[in-house]
Amino acid sequence: MSTSRAATSGFPLPGSTHPVVAIPAPGPGPHQWAGAPSAALEPDGSIVMAYRVRAHEDFNVIGRSTDGERFTTVAVLTKDHFGAAMVERPALVRTVSGRWRLYVSCATPGTKHWWIGVLEATDPEGLAHAEVRRVFAGDEHLAVKDPVIRYDGERWHAWICCHPLDVPGAEDRMTTAYATSDDGLQWTSHGTVLSGRPGAWDARGARLTSVLPDGRASYDGRASAEENWFERTGLAAPTGSGNGPDLAPVPGSPVVDVRYLDLLPLPSGGYRMYYEARLPDGSHELRTELIPLTIVL
Secondary structure, eight states: OOHHHHHHTTOOOTTSSOOEEEEOOSSSSTTEEEEEEEEEEOTTSOEEEEEEEEESEEEEEEEEESSSSSOEEEEEEEHHHHTOSOEEEEEEEEOTTSOEEEEEEEEOTTSSOEEEEEEEESSGGGGGGOOOEEEEOOBTTEEEEEEEEEEOSSOEEEEEEEEEOSSTTOTTOBEEEEEEESSSSSEEEEEEEEOOOTTSTTTTEEEEEEEOTTSOEEEEEESSGGGTTOOEEEEEEEOOSSSTTOEEEOTTOOOBSEEEEEEEEOTTSSEEEEEEEEOTTSOEEEEEEEEOHHHHO
16 A cells, blocks of 8 residues: 555545534624534543634634534633633643643734633533633744644643744744643643645645544645635645654645544544534534544554
């Protein structure tokens, strides 16, 4: 099997099974979006999902579901909770001690800068009132947002979307950086691990959206500034070059017209998949698919 086929074989992709609308678009037309999901399991097998809604303003919602498809809202976090101009994709994690953390993308008012803060509570409902702690600050040269956070039982791992601020009007450019931590609060950056390719569909940038235990990942990319908000999803794989966590886009891999793919491993095998999908009127809905183990083998 070729390297590219090995990297894509068994990778769950949108359209693998029958999609279900988990969260409908908040309204008709452009910039009426539900999406940017991040899901985690409760001990009883129910699913808690955090996601972003855009409807005049952005806010984060946390919902709970027993079947992975129908969600009941348990918390809403607005930009004011963070002192932010906007909030974007969250990352939801249940810690080994049973507590809950929500890492949230926050825009600094009056600037193009973004930073990431974390909330912690004993249950998902409590996150709505939790104190914000800044964990990825960025700086005057770099905006950081859209985190993907994983804990492997020994160490915390983060993939962060980075937007350079050195060229006014070109802040949509993006790469993905990787960081590690002993506690999920104090992080060490290991630099850029995924970038787009000149002349390709992802030339303007690459934003990692989910990563499998074997290191393969999905990412969002765009070819130009004009495609901002029209990203598509492709696959990346470890380079095998000895450079640790470095990833590279998989040549010839499927490119799917969705954004923010999130993959939740299930105890019985397989995955519950969530992603943001465009509708013909420009609104976005949040869809889910149940991916059985037979598809990913």
